[in-house]
Amino acid sequence: MLPVHSHLTCHIWQDVICTLKIKLARISSQMQSPSSLRSFCAAAKEMTVRDALNSAIDEEMSADSKVYLMGEEVGEYQGAYKISKGLLQKFGPDRVLDTPITEAGFTGIGVGSAFYGLKPIVEFMTFNFAMQAIDHIINSAAKTNYMSAGQISVPIVFRGPNGAAAGVAAQHSQCFAAWYGSCPGLKVLSPYSAEDARGLLKAAIRDPDPVVFLENEILYGEAFPVSAEVLDPSFVLPIGKAKIEREGTDVTVTAFSKMVGYALKAAEILEKEGINVEVINLRSIRPLDRATINQSVRKTNRLVTVEEGWPQHGIGAEICTSVVEESFDYLDAPVERITGADVPMPYAANLERMAVPQIEDIVRAVKRACSRSARGK
C-alpha cells in the first residue's frame, strides 16, 4: 500500500499510518463485530498474537544482524509458548541462544552485550521469573544511560508473558506492569491485538532504550484481523501512544493487554443498555499516554480503569491521579478502579475467578460510574 522501504522513512510515515488507523478505527467502531470489519476492509487477514510476535522478531532479526534472541527453551524447544518457532532453524544457534536456567546471569549478559551495541531480545518464560533478574533490568539496564551521562545506552528488549494464566497459582500469576512502570529509564509496553504485538515489538527492538514488553499467555492463541500495512516488514507503532479501540460518549474505560478484550465485551453488553463506552487500549504503560486519556475524559466526563494487577500503586492509581490533576473539572463522577484482588493468586478455580476482574465487574463499575442510569444520546 504505502511505499515504505527503510527504517528511516517509516518514521516519516508513522504519523500517516496512525492517522489512517484512527480513521479506520473510528469507522470500524461503529460496527460491532470483527466479522463486519472484515467485510469492510479490502485486505483483512487474521493473525494470532503468537504469529504476530514471531513474525516481528523474525523480520527484525533479518533486517539487523545485531539483534539476537536469548532465553530458556527459545531454540530447540521452539519457545516455551512457541513464540520463537522456527527461529533457531532460520538464524542458527549463534543468534538464537538456549540458556541454562539462570535469569540473573543471562539477563546480565544480555545487558552487558547491549552496552557494546548489540540488540538482545531477552525472553523470560514468564515475567515472574524475571524477578530473579530484576536487579539487572533496573540497575544495569534502566539506570545506565543516566549514570553514564548518555555515553552508554542499552537497546535491549525484555519480553515474556505477564499476569495471570489459568490455574497457575500464586508464583506464576503476578502482573508486573506497575512495578516496571514506575521505573525511570525503562519503556514499558503491553500489546493487546496482533497489530499491537507486531507494531510495538518492532518499535521496541528498534528502540535505543531498555523496553519491558509485557505479553499475555491467554492472548497468544487469539486471532485478530490485520491489514496489509500491519503485515509490512517496516510497520511500527509509536511508543507512548494509546489507541482508542472503541469510540464512545458516556464513559471512558482504560485497559491494557487481556483486559482490553474484556472491556470491549463489557462495552457491547452496556451498549444494549444504552451506555456508550469509549475503550482506550493503553498499549504503552510507560510512557503513559496521558493526553489521550485526558482528552477522552474531557469528552465523556467519567472514567473507569481496568487492570489485572494488584490495586495499591497500580496502573489505575496513576491514571486516576493524572485525570484528577489535569481534568478535575470535567469529572462528573469519582474514578472507578477495577483491579485484581489484593491477594496472592489462589489456585482453586472459583477463588481465581474472584481474584481477577471479570466482564461483569467491568459492567457493574461502569454502571456505578454512570449512576446506574442509561444516558440518552
Add this chain to the structure above:
Amino acid sequence: MFCMLPAYSPTSTCINVTQNGWFFPLDARTLVLHDRHLTFGLNMASCHAPQASFFPQISPPFSADTSSSPIVSCRFPCRYASLQVSSPSSGTFVPRAEEKTKTERNIFACAATASRLVAEKPAPTKKKTTITKEEGLVLYEDMVLGRSFEDMCAQMYYRGKMFGFVHLYNGQEAVSTGFIKCLKEGDFVCSTYRDHVHALSKGVPARSVMSELFGKATGVCRGQGGSMHMFSKEHGVLGGFAFIGEGIPVATGAAFKSKYEKEVLKNDKVDAVSVAFFGDGTCNNGQFFECLNMAALWKLPIIFVVENNLWAIGMSHIRATSDPNIWKKGPAFGIPGVHVDGMDVLKVREVAIEAIARARRGDGPTLVECETYRFRGHSLADPDELRKPAEKAHYAARDPILALKKYLLQHNLADENELKSIQTRIDEVLEDAVDFAEASPLPPRSQLLENVFADPKGFGIGPDGRYRCEDPSFTAGTAQV
C-alpha cells in the same frame, strides 16, 4: 601428569600427585594394616570423600614367594590426592606411579608396584546392603503410592478435574522414597514444583494432596496453593516452589533453625535435618552455589539432593552445563559430593542413611547427585519431543519399582501375593482420595481474603476508623484498598 618417586625408605614413601602445582598432603586414613603387609594411607582430606567411594585394589593377589610385582591401584574420585605407601618390612621397594586422567570424569588411577612383599587383598570397606522384610515393604509401598498417585493425576487432569501446571514424578520414586523414608518426624523436606510425591512420602495423606490438586477447601493448603505449592507444617513439608532454586535457601534456613535451636536456644533434643530436592537445571543457578557455600561454612544439617533427570523442560543437562558432574561441585565448597544410581532405591537409601547421620552428628552438609529419569514429560502440557526414544527405553528398563520388586522376590523378602496386595491397597487409597476430593466443597467466597496475613490487621484501617478485619463481613467482599 607423571611424577617421579623417591627411593624406598623404611617407613613410608609419599607419592604426591600434583596437577598445576596444587598439592594437598593431609591426614592419612589407613585402610589396611597387616603385619608385613603393605599399608596404604590415602590422603583425601581436601576432598573429604567417604571411604566407601575408594579403596585400593591389589591385582593380581599374590603370595610372598612370588617374584612378580603386584600392581596397586587406587581410583580417586577427586582430582587432587596423594597416595602414601608404606611397608613395615624392609626390602627393596621401588614404587612407581603413573597417572592417567580420564577427561570424562577426571578420575585418575595411581599405580604403585612393590616387589617381594606379601600383601593380601584388603577387606572391602563397603558393607553389603541388607534390608529387612518390613523395610523392604515400606519402601515398595511408598514407591507404588507415588507412581499410582501420579498416574491418577494424569487421568484426572485429562478429565479436567485438575488444571494449571502439573508436573509428575514418574520414574524418580526411588529418590523420594530412598531419602524421605530415612527421615524421622521433625525433619524437613523442601522441593520444587514436582512435589506431589515428596509430600506423600513425608506423610501428607493422599486425600489432602488430591483435594489440593482439585482446588478444594479440604486440600492440604485449602486449595490456595495448588500442584506446585504443597506445604504442610505438621509433616515438615516446606513447599512446593515454582522457581527452581527457590527451595534450596528455604531448606538451608530450616537447617539453620535446627542448629540455632541447638546452640543458641540450648535445646539439646533438637537434631532435625533438612533435605532439599531439586533438579539438574537448578545446579546452574546462583542460589544453589550460594547455599552450598553457606551450609558448608556454618556446618548446617542439610542434605542437598540433586534429582538429575538430564532434562530441564527441553534443555538437556549437557547443553546447559559446562561440567555436567554435579557431585563435583560439593568438594569445591568443602563438602562431600556423592554420585548414586537414583533408579535403585537401595543404593539411594544407603547413601541417604550415611548423609543423614552425618548431618545429625553435626558434621555438616552433603551433596548427593542421583542419576534418575522422569518417564513423562516436564509437565502434562509438555509435548516431550526432544528426548530420544532410546534414552527413554534405557531408563524405562531401570524402573525403580520393578527393580525393588525383583530384589524382594529374589531375596525371598516378599512374595507375589504380598506385593499384589500392596498394589490393591494403594489403588483403594487412591480411589478414596479421588472420591473425597470430588465430594469436597470448593473454597467459599469468604476464603479469598483469608491467610494473606498471619495478622489480618495488615489489611489496614477502614473508612470507619476500625481495622477492616474486625468487620465480620470483611471477607465477604473483594478487598478494598
